[in-house]
Amino acid sequence: MSTTDRYTTTAIALHWLIFALIACGFTLAVYMVDLTLSPLKLKYFAWHKWLGVTVFLLALVRAAWRRTHRAPPFPPGIPEWQRHAASAMHMALYALILTIPVTGWLYSSAAGVPTVYLGVMPLPDLVLKDKALAELLKYVHVTLNYTLLVLVVMHVIAALQHHFVARDEVLARMLPWTHVRKGNPGNA
Amino acid sequence: MHNPRSTLFNLFVVAALAAGAIPAAAQSVLYDKSRITCVSRQMNVPVEARFKKFSAQITFDPGRPAAGAARIEIELDSFDIDNAEVNDEARGKQWFDAHNFPKATFVAGSIKPLGGGKFEVRGPLTIKGRTNEVVTPFTYKEEAGAAIYDGTFAIKRLQYNIGEGAWKDTDTVADEVQIKFHIAVAAAKAPAKK
Numbered sequence: 001m002s003t004t005d006r007y008t009t010t011a012i013a014l015h016w017l018i019f020a021l022i023a024c025g026f027t028l029a030v031y032m033v034d035l036t037l038s039p040l041k042l043k044y045f046a047w048h049k050w051l052g053v054t055v056f057l058l059a060l061v062r063a064a065w066r067r068t069h070r071a072p073p074f075p076p077g078i079p080e081w082q083r084h085a086a087s088a089m090h091m092a093l094y095a096l097i098l099t100i101p102v103t104g105w106l107y108s109s110a111a112g113v114p115t116v117y118l119g120v121m122p123l124p125d126l127v128l129k130d131k132a133l134a135e136l137l138k139y140v141h142v143t144l145n146y147t148l149l150v151l152v153v154m155h156v157i158a159a160l161q162h163h164f165v166a167r168d169e170v171l172a173r174m175l176p177w178t179h180v181r182k183g184n185p186g187n188a
Numbered sequence: 189m190h191n192p193r194s195t196l197f198n199l200f201v202v203a204a205l206a207a208g209a210i211p212a213a214a215q216s217v218l219y220d221k222s223r224i225t226c227v228s229r230q231m232n233v234p235v236e237a238r239f240k241k242f243s244a245q246i247t248f249d250p251g252r253p254a255a256g257a258a259r260i261e262i263e264l265d266s267f268d269i270d271n272a273e274v275n276d277e278a279r280g281k282q283w284f285d286a287h288n289f290p291k292a293t294f295v296a297g298s299i300k301p302l303g304g305g306k307f308e309v310r311g312p313l314t315i316k317g318r319t320n321e322v323v324t325p326f327t328y329k330e331e332a333g334a335a336i337y338d339g340t341f342a343i344k345r346l347q348y349n350i351g352e353g354a355w356k357d358t359d360t361v362a363d364e365v366q367i368k369f370h371i372a373v374a375a376a377k378a379p380a381k382k
Contacts, residue, residue: 037273112236131270
């Protein structure tokens with residue numbers, strides 16, 4: 001039963017860091033959009049964009065890491081359809097964390113507000129200012145975010161199911177602390 | 189957006205209709221080819237807005253710049269940053285207070301040549317009841333029967349009390365605001381267009 005392979009420390013760190021940043025960016029966005037205009041609102045928008053750029057950069061690193069480092073194998077006994085579902089889910093999550101920041105960036109450009117990362121590094125405007133395009137990109141950005149929310153909820157439910165119902169190592173191998181199930185020897 | 193008259197912060201008022209090879213009275217601004225815009229920095233992000241309505245009277249002969257004159261009036265209500273919420277805020281009391289101070293006015297006091305088709309104009313700029321002298325370089329060129337004036341200069345918004353209350357915070361919206369103007373004036377003769 002050597003299925004206790006964990007993800008690498010790098011993969012674990014990236015997973016949780018990206019999760020934390022997305023959680024902040026998402027919450028901030030939901031809160032800030034309905035605020036009346038104020039200096040604080042402008043700050044929140046800027047911070048939201050900086051979070052998004054950071055998520056994108058980390059997601060690139062993570063995708064590259066994933067391509068060069070094998071994920072631990074599925075524990076035995078996981079039905080074929082669940083393996084496929086898990087792989088598809090992970091692909092979709094990767095796609096979204098890479099795509100969502102880009103749609104936000106394009107949306108901002110189309111709205112006539114360039115993105116200046118951390119207030120010092122201007123990103124190029126890949127699209128020109130265009131009201132209709134801005135509306136479309138806003139819709140896409142928001143929709144993809146709620147899609148991500150739904151997928152994350154499913155992802156969490158699946159992880160909890162593995163941990164508390166199936167009682168396997170699927171969740172433990174991504175936890176930041178070493179967690180060895182009783183009776184599973186040999187976890188480094 | 190396609191309002192025939194543009195607007196912005198600068199006003200060049202050409203005071204003198206006199207003198208010059210070009211009879212000033214015959215000059216007419218081509219508003220649909222002219223733009224006055226401003227670029228502010230929000231969280232260090234440059235954001236451009238346009239003043240869609242302004243009026244300009246310009247008398248200028250590049251051979252006799254000192255005799256030139258200009259008066260420009262910008263209707264602050266026509267500020268447009270392509271965002272209704274920001275437009276309302278900008279026209280409101282804390283920013284332009286366009287209801288009480290509908291126009292920004294610039295009057296050219298003196299014009300001097302800088303060489304190479306460049307000039308410099310100096311004069312009072314009044315916004316929101318406050319007047320400060322500004323200096324801006326500009327270029328003059330003739331193109332397809334029109335005289336084109338182009339220039340950019342910076343003002344400090346707080347000198348004009350633009351952005352009161354919480355908006356005084358210059359970390360969010362910088363004090364310095366760039367004003368850009370591109371004004372096309374039909375040539376005195378043969379406006380018949382080519």
